[in-house]
Amino acid sequence: MRPIEIVTPRQLVLGSGSIVRWAELAAREGWKRIAVLSVTPVWPLLEEALAEGERQGLDIRKIDYTLPGEPTTDYFEQLRAQAAALQPDAILGVGGGSVLDIAKLLAALTDQAGHVSAFFGKGLVPSRRIGLVCAPTTAGTGSEVSPNAILLDSADGEKKGIISPFLLPDCTLIDPALTLGLPPRITAETGMDALCHCLEAYINKFAHPLVDTAALRGIELVGKYLLRACRNGADREAREALATASMLGGLCLGPVNTCGIHALSYGLAGKYHLSHGLANALLAAEVMRFNRPACLERYAAIARALDLPVSGDAGHDADLAIDYVAALSASCGIPQHLAEVGIRAEDIPEMAAMAMNVTRLLRNNPREIQLQDVIEIYQNIY
Amino acid sequence: MRPIEIVTPRQLVLGSGSIVRWAELAAREGWKRIAVLSVTPVWPLLEEALAEGERQGLDIRKIDYTLPGEPTTDYFEQLRAQAAALQPDAILGVGGGSVLDIAKLLAALTDQAGHVSAFFGKGLVPSRRIGLVCAPTTAGTGSEVSPNAILLDSADGEKKGIISPFLLPDCTLIDPALTLGLPPRITAETGMDALCHCLEAYINKFAHPLVDTAALRGIELVGKYLLRACRNGADREAREALATASMLGGLCLGPVNTCGIHALSYGLAGKYHLSHGLANALLAAEVMRFNRPACLERYAAIARALDLPVSGDAGHDADLAIDYVAALSASCGIPQHLAEVGIRAEDIPEMAAMAMNVTRLLRNNPREIQLQDVIEIYQNIY
Numbered sequence: 001m002r003p004i005e006i007v008t009p010r011q012l013v014l015g016s017g018s019i020v021r022w023a024e025l026a027a028r029e030g031w032k033r034i035a036v037l038s039v040t041p042v043w044p045l046l047e048e049a050l051a052e053g054e055r056q057g058l059d060i061r062k063i064d065y066t067l068p069g070e071p072t073t074d075y076f077e078q079l080r081a082q083a084a085a086l087q088p089d090a091i092l093g094v095g096g097g098s099v100l101d102i103a104k105l106l107a108a109l110t111d112q113a114g115h116v117s118a119f120f121g122k123g124l125v126p127s128r129r130i131g132l133v134c135a136p137t138t139a140g141t142g143s144e145v146s147p148n149a150i151l152l153d154s155a156d157g158e159k160k161g162i163i164s165p166f167l168l169p170d171c172t173l174i175d176p177a178l179t180l181g182l183p184p185r186i187t188a189e190t191g192m193d194a195l196c197h198c199l200e201a202y203i204n205k206f207a208h209p210l211v212d213t214a215a216l217r218g219i220e221l222v223g224k225y226l227l228r229a230c231r232n233g234a235d236r237e238a239r240e241a242l243a244t245a246s247m248l249g250g251l252c253l254g255p256v257n258t259c260g261i262h263a264l265s266y267g268l269a270g271k272y273h274l275s276h277g278l279a280n281a282l283l284a285a286e287v288m289r290f291n292r293p294a295c296l297e298r299y300a301a302i303a304r305a306l307d308l309p310v311s312g313d314a315g316h317d318a319d320l321a322i323d324y325v326a327a328l329s330a331s332c333g334i335p336q337h338l339a340e341v342g343i344r345a346e347d348i349p350e351m352a353a354m355a356m357n358v359t360r361l362l363r364n365n366p367r368e369i370q371l372q373d374v375i376e377i378y379q380n381i382y
Numbered sequence: 383m384r385p386i387e388i389v390t391p392r393q394l395v396l397g398s399g400s401i402v403r404w405a406e407l408a409a410r411e412g413w414k415r416i417a418v419l420s421v422t423p424v425w426p427l428l429e430e431a432l433a434e435g436e437r438q439g440l441d442i443r444k445i446d447y448t449l450p451g452e453p454t455t456d457y458f459e460q461l462r463a464q465a466a467a468l469q470p471d472a473i474l475g476v477g478g479g480s481v482l483d484i485a486k487l488l489a490a491l492t493d494q495a496g497h498v499s500a501f502f503g504k505g506l507v508p509s510r511r512i513g514l515v516c517a518p519t520t521a522g523t524g525s526e527v528s529p530n531a532i533l534l535d536s537a538d539g540e541k542k543g544i545i546s547p548f549l550l551p552d553c554t555l556i557d558p559a560l561t562l563g564l565p566p567r568i569t570a571e572t573g574m575d576a577l578c579h580c581l582e583a584y585i586n587k588f589a590h591p592l593v594d595t596a597a598l599r600g601i602e603l604v605g606k607y608l609l610r611a612c613r614n615g616a617d618r619e620a621r622e623a624l625a626t627a628s629m630l631g632g633l634c635l636g637p638v639n640t641c642g643i644h645a646l647s648y649g650l651a652g653k654y655h656l657s658h659g660l661a662n663a664l665l666a667a668e669v670m671r672f673n674r675p676a677c678l679e680r681y682a683a684i685a686r687a688l689d690l691p692v693s694g695d696a697g698h699d700a701d702l703a704i705d706y707v708a709a710l711s712a713s714c715g716i717p718q719h720l721a722e723v724g725i726r727a728e729d730i731p732e733m734a735a736m737a738m739n740v741t742r743l744l745r746n747n748p749r750e751i752q753l754q755d756v757i758e759i760y761q762n763i764y
Contacts, residue, residue: 003396244383
């Protein structure tokens with residue numbers, strides 16, 4: 001068994017209604033002034049939780065996250081200046097993956113010197129003195145429990161990661177009730193993202209038995225509940241299961257991380273600014289097909305976790321798993337072709353070149369991927 | 383799904399040879415003076431790791447843990463005075479469950495006012511400013527990842543718990559190589575302890591789907607590897623598996639905790655100071671038998687996790703699980719009767735009364751336990 005390092009929030013609360021507990025946790029940590037980062041559709045869901053904070057004597061300052069699309073380094077620096085002026089003891093981030101990534105970086109970098117782009121890479125954040133609480137309002141990115149934050153570099157338009165144990169929240173509150181109002185499209189895309197985190201950790205070249213357990217359980221939950229949540233957003237059981245799957249997927253990111261699907265999705269998203277979940281969903285089944293020769297047994301285990309009618313023949317069972325992922329994505333109403341989302345065929349070589357730059361993920365892939373493979377995968381789903 | 387709160391070390395490293403990484407982690411946290419708590423047989427295993435700390439410029443001060451048997455409040459106060467004189471930035475605890483429990487309390491209480499007995503109970507530790515790294519040298523207690531510390535109260539001889547999120551280490555290093563030299567008897571007893579943590583979380587009245595996944599995996603690992611490690615202590619694969627199982631069992635302790643076996647073992651150990659693992663092992667199968675009416679389906683799932691020849695009939699499969707636990711304990715050379723470990727039959731009523739005081743665990747038991755039930759369980763294994 002190879003050594004493994006797992007970083008997690010010190011405290012994790014999972015359950016409907018748990019967002020209101022942020023105030024008690026902040027008080028326990030001795031924080032006084034809190035900068036709360038969130039977005040227009042979420043502020044109304046936070047009324048009770050913020051009122052509870054004020055009852056506990058906390059000094060609450062709001063920072064409104066207003067950028068459409070993926071967060072950029074330029075936008076982060078704007079928010080960092082706002083946060084610095086507030087001199088908060090802690091940041092509370094409530095939102096989807098972009099908001100949480102920014103909240104994590106605000107807590108880690110607001111009182112550090114240097115432009116955010118100086119921290120791209122692994123282990124370059126020196127410490128974190130500002131407290132951090134994260135609460136996701138989507139179920140998919142896993143950002144609430146991962147050491148990763150992703151930004152579009154305003155300098156060159158590429159998606160880049162900052163990875164550090166100091167990006168882990170002190171406390172993560174996963175309140176599935178915050179996701180009840182998510183529209184089906186976002187439910188579907190973020191759910192597919194959670195599936196891809198689990199799937200890519202499980203078939204990873206650096207897979208680990210300890211992480212496998214979480215990954216397979218996350219795959220099982222998405223398989224069982226994603227379509228239900230897309231069809232009926234108010235299905236609390238489905239929302240709870242997807243929030244759990246998102247967390248399990250996020251826990252896979254630190255010690256193992258993703259591979260081919262994510263690398264190729266960065267190629268798409270760097271050029272076209274598709275949502276991260278949509279980019280992954282577009283690619284999932286086709287990258288699985290490419291990886292099939294290296295993953296027969298693992299795909300068969302996924303088919304068993306998904307409770308598919310397995311035969312015991314690994315090739316047959318692997319195909320069941322691939323076909324299921326394709327069918328799930330389509331049933332949830334997600335586009336299946338690059339042309340459908342406005343991508344131009346002539347951009348494929350440029351996108352493929354961008355994907356080939358994501359070496360930190362490509363090296364995790366169970367089958368080696370060359371530039372020509374990336375081009376063919378993009379063409380196959382065009 | 384009921385809400386669940388999970389507390390974990392921020393960082394967890396699992397792998398043979400990982401103990402040496404403590405110095406790098408301490409440096410990253412900015413700690414300078416470290417008080418290291420360990421015991422005579424373990425100091426030689428730490429030579430390289432402590433030398434590495436000195437190379438990194440750390441000021442290392444040793445505290446020798448010399449108490450035979452379970453730690454008491456009086457002994458803790460002695461060590462606390464030693465630690466206070468050193469004014470450490472952090473505590474590194476390396477040892478079995480007793481050493482780790484003391485290390486956790488030293489980090490949390492050395493700079494607090496008040497006798498340790500003032501903190502018995504849940505949530506009474508106000509904060510922790512001293513850093514904390516724990517590394518287990520047995521595979522069983524799970525103390526390395528739990529918010530619990532247990533002491534014998536010198537005032538009344540009862541085992542009592544201090545439970546607080548501030549008792550979680552900042553970093554836990556699980557280095558299975560540190561357990562290679564454990565004698566078969568300690569391997570067996572601590573391994574049965576890990577099994578009991580997983581088992582009692584899984585059949586718990588407050589079991590949780592998220593914890594179930596960890597618990598079943600831990601049960602599977604102990605079932606597969608405990609006997610191997612007892613027969614050949616140098617079996618690295620078995621040691622790694624048991625270290626993982628111990629950690630999984632420890633992760634169950636915070637959010638769900640144990641129930642009948644542990645409550646009744648506190649009755650035995652309060653009076654006779656048996657090792658914790660031995661007391662649990664003596665009781666495991668018999669308390670399982672008592673709980674059988676409330677646990678048929680869960681026991682059947684345990685039988686499947688243990689890869690026993692299940693029939694699909696829950697009663698039959700439940701019996702397989704109970705018989706397996708009894709047989710595993712016996713095969714590992716653990717005594718099966720109270721008389722064998724020197725317990726006097728006339729003490730049973732007093733021990734039973736002591737067990738009935740452990741209401742924090744008894745209330746978790748899937749079947750209600752009365753005083754007369756405890757007496758009968760003790761008599762049945764006398």
